[in-house]
Amino acid sequence: MIQAVDGDDSPHRMILTGRAAASYKDAVVRGASWFSAHPGPYRPVRAVAV
Numbered sequence: 001m002i003q004a005v006d007g008d009d010s011p012h013r014m015i016l017t018g019r020a021a022a023s024y025k026d027a028v029v030r031g032a033s034w035f036s037a038h039p040g041p042y043r044p045v046r047a048v049a050v
Contacts, residue, residue, distance in 0.1 A: 001021060002015070002016040002017075002024055002025070003015045
């Protein structure tokens with residue numbers, strides 16, 4: 001189950017369950033994985049120790 005919230009953590013009426021919630025979670029996890037593997041202009045690249 002996924003429920004959206006406001007900035008003050010008060011819940012909205014919209015709720016995702018079942019396959020819709022699973023696909024939403026999958027998209028979030030894949031996006032986080034992709035962004036951590038591809039540093040962009042907003043995240044500095046770590047220096048590799050030699």
